[in-house]
Amino acid sequence: MFQIDVMSRRPVYEQLVDQVERYVLMGILKAEEQVPSVRSLSVSLAVNPNTIQKAYSELDHRGVVYSVPGRGCFVSVDARKKIGERKMENMGEFRRQVRELALAGVDKKLVMDCVEDAYQRGGADDDSGKESDQDIR
Amino acid sequence: MFQIDVMSRRPVYEQLVDQVERYVLMGILKAEEQVPSVRSLSVSLAVNPNTIQKAYSELDHRGVVYSVPGRGCFVSVDARKKIGERKMENMGEFRRQVRELALAGVDKKLVMDCVEDAYQRGGADDDSGKESDQDIR
Amino acid sequence: MFQIDVMSRRPVYEQLVDQVERYVLMGILKAEEQVPSVRSLSVSLAVNPNTIQKAYSELDHRGVVYSVPGRGCFVSVDARKKIGERKMENMGEFRRQVRELALAGVDKKLVMDCVEDAYQRGGADDDSGKESDQDIR
Amino acid sequence: MFQIDVMSRRPVYEQLVDQVERYVLMGILKAEEQVPSVRSLSVSLAVNPNTIQKAYSELDHRGVVYSVPGRGCFVSVDARKKIGERKMENMGEFRRQVRELALAGVDKKLVMDCVEDAYQRGGADDDSGKESDQDIR
DNA sequence: GTGGTCTAGACCACG
DNA sequence: GTGGTCTAGACCACT
Numbered sequence: 001m002f003q004i005d006v007m008s009r010r011p012v013y014e015q016l017v018d019q020v021e022r023y024v025l026m027g028i029l030k031a032e033e034q035v036p037s038v039r040s041l042s043v044s045l046a047v048n049p050n051t052i053q054k055a056y057s058e059l060d061h062r063g064v065v066y067s068v069p070g071r072g073c074f075v076s077v078d079a080r081k082k083i084g085e086r087k088m089e090n091m092g093e094f095r096r097q098v099r100e101l102a103l104a105g106v107d108k109k110l111v112m113d114c115v116e117d118a119y120q121r122g123g124a125d126d127d128s129g130k131e132s133d134q135d136i137r
Numbered sequence: 138m139f140q141i142d143v144m145s146r147r148p149v150y151e152q153l154v155d156q157v158e159r160y161v162l163m164g165i166l167k168a169e170e171q172v173p174s175v176r177s178l179s180v181s182l183a184v185n186p187n188t189i190q191k192a193y194s195e196l197d198h199r200g201v202v203y204s205v206p207g208r209g210c211f212v213s214v215d216a217r218k219k220i221g222e223r224k225m226e227n228m229g230e231f232r233r234q235v236r237e238l239a240l241a242g243v244d245k246k247l248v249m250d251c252v253e254d255a256y257q258r259g260g261a262d263d264d265s266g267k268e269s270d271q272d273i274r
Numbered sequence: 275m276f277q278i279d280v281m282s283r284r285p286v287y288e289q290l291v292d293q294v295e296r297y298v299l300m301g302i303l304k305a306e307e308q309v310p311s312v313r314s315l316s317v318s319l320a321v322n323p324n325t326i327q328k329a330y331s332e333l334d335h336r337g338v339v340y341s342v343p344g345r346g347c348f349v350s351v352d353a354r355k356k357i358g359e360r361k362m363e364n365m366g367e368f369r370r371q372v373r374e375l376a377l378a379g380v381d382k383k384l385v386m387d388c389v390e391d392a393y394q395r396g397g398a399d400d401d402s403g404k405e406s407d408q409d410i411r
Numbered sequence: 412m413f414q415i416d417v418m419s420r421r422p423v424y425e426q427l428v429d430q431v432e433r434y435v436l437m438g439i440l441k442a443e444e445q446v447p448s449v450r451s452l453s454v455s456l457a458v459n460p461n462t463i464q465k466a467y468s469e470l471d472h473r474g475v476v477y478s479v480p481g482r483g484c485f486v487s488v489d490a491r492k493k494i495g496e497r498k499m500e501n502m503g504e505f506r507r508q509v510r511e512l513a514l515a516g517v518d519k520k521l522v523m524d525c526v527e528d529a530y531q532r533g534g535a536d537d538d539s540g541k542e543s544d545q546d547i548r
Numbered sequence: 549g550t551g552g553t554c555t556a557g558a559c560c561a562c563g
Numbered sequence: 564g565t566g567g568t569c570t571a572g573a574c575c576a577c578t
Contacts, residue, residue, distance in 0.1 A: 038567095070564085071565060072566075
């Protein structure tokens with residue numbers, strides 16, 4: 001279910017955080033669902049338990065999952081909202097990137113198409129229906 | 138001329154690389170022009186010379202500048218092209234990011250506005266006018 | 275009668291201990307009264323019997339209840355006193371916390387209001403009236 | 412400068428976080444000041460570097476310190492404010508405690524004296540003058 | 549030298 | 564079985 005690239009410059013635990021959030025957004029991981037246990041993921045990914053723990057801990061901090069000692073780690077009910085809010089707070093970084101693209105002379109239409117594509121496909125993939133209309137502005 | 142933010146998570150040398158590229162794109166640094174020496178930048182930015190050196194090495198590696206031992210470091214003639222090509226190669230990463238924004242429920246209009254802003258300001262800020270039509274598609 | 279919150283960081287057995295003590299203080303659980311059996315609570319709260327047992331053991335250790343093997347678990351006659359004494363012993367911790375609030379610049383009035391509220395509501399909620407005058411100083 | 416109690420039930424890293432925050436509130440650690448390096452604290456406290464790291468990481472998350480790889484860890488300029496805000500958010504826990512004291516029959520005057528003491532001594536100890544008047548309500 | 553990540557393994561509290 | 568903490572020691576990127 002999860003895949004990590006040990007060669008990547010991106011830390012393993014961040015890759016894991018990203019993937020969990022992505023799966024939540026895609027509706028593959030649903031609210032209140034249990035995510036794989038630290039130990040099981042540790043063996044299936046051949047990654048040290050501490051690293052998995054760190055990833056889950058970060059997701060807990062972000063409010064995407066909540067972990068109950070002795071029971072497991074679960075997707076929180078407002079995981080999608082929390083992820084969205086976080087993305088919103090980091091829009092500054094996105095703006096910076098777009099400006100660099102513009103400055104570098106990348107065709108505006110090309111960038112716009114990127115956006116169009118993303119929102120068309122997003123509407124198609126997202127089967128979580130009722131919740132997906134709560135746009136974050 | 139250059140500014141670094143020690144508070145930023147971004148490594149100092151990367152901030153430096155970014156700024157040099159930005160100044161090249163904005164036409165402030167022109168082809169064949171000499172960039173500040175490692176030592177002078179080191180003192181004016183209060184940054185370790187090794188850090189400056191690392192930034193210049195990276196720029197050299199990217200083909201944005203070339204260094205002549207004993208004489209200094211100069212903007213290469215095809216610096217703009219090299220930077221543009223690099224940005225194009227990384228468009229995949231950009232697409233992925235936009236998709237995540239869409240998936241996270243960020244308002245489409247907000248993203249579009251980001252792009253509009255970037256391209257409007259780019260036209261205003263960028264006084265290297267005549268050269269900016271070498272779009273990369 | 276009892277409620278546990280699995281989302282809470284607080285261990286289930288501690289939540290249980292707290293609630294039993296609270297009910298004793300509020301006069302809902304009276305001296306010599308029998309508390310629910312481990313098995314019945316286990317099913318009604320959907321909690322592992324071991325967890326219930328652990329809570330009762332702790333309450334026994336504190337002298338709040340006493341268990342008669344084969345017959346059940348009962349509120350001890352001096353349960354209120356024991357609970358009060360325990361709270362008094364922990365006043366040092368409370369003082370430390372208040373000091374930190376003060377140091378952190380939290381408005382004094384806000385803290386005072388907290389105390390006022392607690393004692394006003396205590397008088398209203400607590401219908402064990404006559405017994406509550408056994409103040410511990 | 413720091414002291415940890417290995418016998419305490421409280422995790423070592425949390426004890427460290429508390430102490431750093433306390434020192435900031437007391438004005439012993441001032442804004443922009445560097446806190447001891449991970450390694451030096453590790454040896455002076457006879458604690459594993461990872462544990463120190465975890466504490467600093469948490470303080471970074473809270474905005475109390477900011478860490479710059481390769482340079483060190485520094486008290487952020489709005490550290491006091493951040494700590495205060497955090498305390499405010501957790502006032503609910505404080506209210507709960509006071510209510511339990513009230514319920515347990517602890518003399519109201521005793522509690523009030525606790526508060527009075529804290530705010531009188533707080534005013535005396537706090538020599539950071541100008542900043543301390545920014546009450547958080 | 550700094551912080552940051554990771555591994556290998558251990559112990560604890562909780563259920 | 565679960566998550567959480569901790570140790571011992573390693574390597575990396577950065578300054």
